[in-house]
Amino acid sequence: MEIKLHANATTTPRVRRYIQQSAKSDRELAQELGISVATVRRWRQRQDVADRHTVPKTTRKVLTDEQSLLINWLRQKLQLPLDELLVVVNQGMQQPISRAGLDRYLRGVGQRNEDEGRALRGKKALKAGAQPGTLALYYQRISLLAADGGEQHLLWAEEKVSGWLNARAFAGASPVLVVNWLKELLSHCPGGIQSIETENKKLFGNSESQTHPLQLWCQEQGLTLQQPALPQMERVLRLESELAQLLPAAENLSLDAVLQAICTNYNQQWPQKKLGDLTPAAFWLQHRKD
Known part of the structure; x- marks a missing residue:
């Protein structure tokens, strides 16, 4: 009968049974059989003499359906380019997917060619005459x-040239909360803010709401408030899995x-090629216009 042993096996089934039935000490058996004491102890603790399968009992896709939903949302709504999305997936979501694998995934869901028409960022934006200092809310x-x-309720701001991000989650949302969030945010910005772009939502006001808290605050700060055609968000993003399953770093x-x-x-530790191998914070600081 053919016996299939593990490639690194140092014992046969007969030797393993002998170990299990022997009254000798672990050290005596190890010296007698020319194997380690750890090997002797391992087989004495087992009831069988067969090698165990090395294949994982459960296999898991690189991305779950919920993680795919989150990646699609980041791609569509934040319009993150491939390299930035890769950083978020690898380090933020702690999912070990390669650049080529993420590129294939985006092609498979019809999102790979969305780079066309995307606003310039980094060195290319500077060459086109743009300067850091515009926040999109x-x-x-x-x-x-x-x-x-x-x-x-998720609020986030993106500086359009450097890609610098600030995001917060609150139990509720109101125009006054938005203003308070921005006041706190300004203390963390690497450079000055000249203008703010917003979605056309009641939370941020519009061109006709002159008494809106955000409008009034921008006037006090001497900031231009614009409302270009930013990507519209889904009304509610529903996640049916535990947060720690989607983002392992979120446990507890x-x-x-x-x-x-x-x-x-993202802002301080992840250099990007389009930013001259600088982090978003360092790029904004280097090219800031106070």
């Missing part, structure tokens, strides 16, 4: 499981804490 309702906080942390950590790493 976005808002999104997110429905999480009750254990993760239930409904959350709130969504707000995770977002702040990801933004800090």
Whole structure:
């Protein structure tokens, strides 16, 4: 009968049975059989003499359906280019997917060619005459499981030339909260702000709402408030999995804490080729216009 052993096996089934039935000490058996004491102890603890399968008992796709949904949302709504999306997926979501693998995935869901018409960023934006200092504001309702906080209101700002990000999650949202968030945000910006672009939503006001808190605050700060055609967000982004399954770094942390950590790493620790191998924070600081 043919016996199939593991490639690195140092014992046969007969030797393993002998070890299990012997009354000798572990060290005596190891010296007698020319194997390690650890090997003797391992086979003495087992009831069988067969090699165990090395294939994982459960196999898992690189991306779950919920993670795919989140990646699609980041791509469509934040319009993250491939390299930036790769950083978020690898380091923010802690999913080990290659650039080529992510590119194939985006092609498969019809999102790979969305780079066309995207606003210039980094060195190319500077050559085109753009300067850092314009924030684009976005808002999104997110429905999480009750254990993760239930409904959350996501606010984030993106500096359009450097890609610098700031994101927070709140239990509620109002125009006054937006202003307070921006006041706190300004203290973390690497450079000055000249203008703000917003979605055309009640939360941010519009050109006709002259008494809107955000409009009044921008006037006080001497900031231009514009409302170009920014990507419209889904009314509610529903995530049916636990937050820690989507973002392993989120275990025992709130969504707000995770977002702040990801933004800090993204801004300060992830250099990008389009930024001259600088981080978004360093690029904005180097080319700031105060």
